[in-house]
Amino acid sequence: MTPLLRKLIPKYLKQEYVFGRTLLTLLAFVNAEDPYRFFTWNVTYGTISPLGVPQQGILINGQFPGPDIYCVTNDNLIINVFNNLPEPFLIAWNGIQQRKNSFEDGVYGTTCPIPPGKNFTYILHVKDQIGSFFYFPSLAFHKAAGGFGGIRILSRPLIPVPFANPDGDFTKLRTILDGGQMLQPPDGILINGKGPNGAHFTVEKGKTYRFRISNVGLQNTLNFRIQGHNMKLVEVEGTHTMQVEFSSLDVHVGQSYSVLVTADQADQDYYIVVSTRFTKEVHTTTGTLHYSDSKRSVSGPPPNGPTIEIGWSLNQARAIRTNLTASGPRPNPQGSYHYGQIKVTRTIVLANSAGLIGGKQRYAVNRVSFVPADTPLKLADYFNISGVFRVGSIADYPPKKQMYLDTSVMGADYRAFTEIVFQNYEGVVQSWHLNGYSFFVVGLDGGVWTPANRKQYNLNDAIPRCTTQVYPRSWTAVYVALDNVGMWNLRSEYWARQYLGQQIYLRVYTTSKSYRDEYPIPKNVLRCGRAA
DSSP states (O other): OOHHHHHHHHHHTTOEEEOOOOOGGGGTTSOTTSOEEEEEEEEEEEEEOTTSSOEEEEEETTBSSOOOEEEETTOEEEEEEEEOSSSOBOEEEETOOOTTOGGGSOSTTTSOOBOTTOEEEEEEEOTTOOEEEEEEEOSTTGGGGBOOEEEEEEOOTTSOOSSOOOSEEEEEEEEEOOBTTTTBSOSOEEETTBOTTOOEEEEOTTOEEEEEEEEOOSSOOEEEEETTBOEEEEEETTEEBOOOEESEEEEOTTOEEEEEEEOOSOSSEEEEEEEESSOSSOOEEEEEEEETTOOOOOOSOOOOOOOSOHHHHHHHHHHOOBOTTSBOSSSSBGGGSOGGGSOOOEEEEEEEEEEEETTEEEEEETTEEEOOOSSOHHHHHHTTOTTSOEETOSOSSOOSSOOEEEOEEEEEETTOEEEEEEEEOSSSOEEEEETTOOEEEEEEEESOOOGGGGGGOOOSSOOEESEEEEOTTEEEEEEEEOOSOEEEEEEESSHHHHHTTOEEEEEEEOSOOOTTTSOOOOTTOOOOGGGO
16 A cells, blocks of 8 residues: 555545546457447546545546446447556456456456556456446555446347336445544445535436446445335346335445336425444435425435344345346346256355454455465466465365465366355454356355255345345355356455455366457556566
């Protein structure tokens, strides 16, 4: 961490957010038959005042939050990022699967940071994806200062969507910048970069609007609700859901949802409320849903929401299921992939833990606390640089040993169908994210997982997503088809835990050198460490 960033962290960790030129040679391995969208981003520090107090934040093209990306399934995104910060910078693409191309994934295990004063062009192909996602800075705690924005991937025109086109489409990024080196309770919650009563959304009576909600914060689960209005859930991280109505919605760190809200109440203003969950002190912020013919402003206290109730959140999570008859990014129904009938070839149990190593706070997965190597792991793998990492440096099951430091890389076979169980022995909610994939959340419950728990798995319409919660002293089980070759980050979305060791890399490998399985290294790849 640079001295400047170290100096800025205590200031930034006081809130949590809710929501050039391109050489033709760079485009050699994007799909030439799909449309291109070009972006030029200038990353700078600038003054922001999200809670009324001026402070330094990370801006993209002068904006906080950064600009939204609008695209359509299978588009090629060419994003030229100029780093005008005095330290290295790197952007990750939360939920974008980077098919066959983990070189562009934007985390330090795969991609070299952009040096100060330099630029790098990301080449992304949103292959067979739809839905609501976001991007964010992945180095150290840059995420706490800004530099994030929404990603909307729309369905292709001929692919049916299981609801009428909404009359409006809002992206809501919700965050909290948390205070203190150990991420103490936050000073405030932001909605789209604005503090209390700062975010306003204008609607017309009788019309229906889509709200895309992402929790891009650092540690807290957030509950979202709109006074007097129900929300119809329609999409979770690229999957159309059964259309269940909720009065409020828990959004765990790193997760994204789409809901439809109909302006069917009296012409006035209504509170939009976001509050923390599972915290001793509940922090709340508000925005406004403004009816265009409103003659009355919001007044009185905002509506209360759930606070520490685990069972309420668990039941809601179980109610979120796939719409099997709806089309996803392709014309065929989402239910045509029968994941419950595929034989599991490997089971992995990952247990998180906290403790001290050398007198310093660390977090671990299966007792291994991750330490970054001096070279991105994907580059070391590609160039056959020895001594950077060791495949198999983390066990498939939690061992009975003390926590220790290592660059934990787990090997996995290409096209293996794998069961991963996230076991949480701690008293805090965990949130886990896997880059490069969506996984089916087949089960979640309290206690310690055993093979007998498979009897309660949902093998029919479980929701596929890329980020899942694990409740305190509980487990969550997922199925994942490892059909994307590369080096993929599996991490805690609680950013302090990720930074202090709660992450691993999954090396999905095949002996094939065919471009059918993995694209070649980009011609504009940045080199650093021992790959320089």
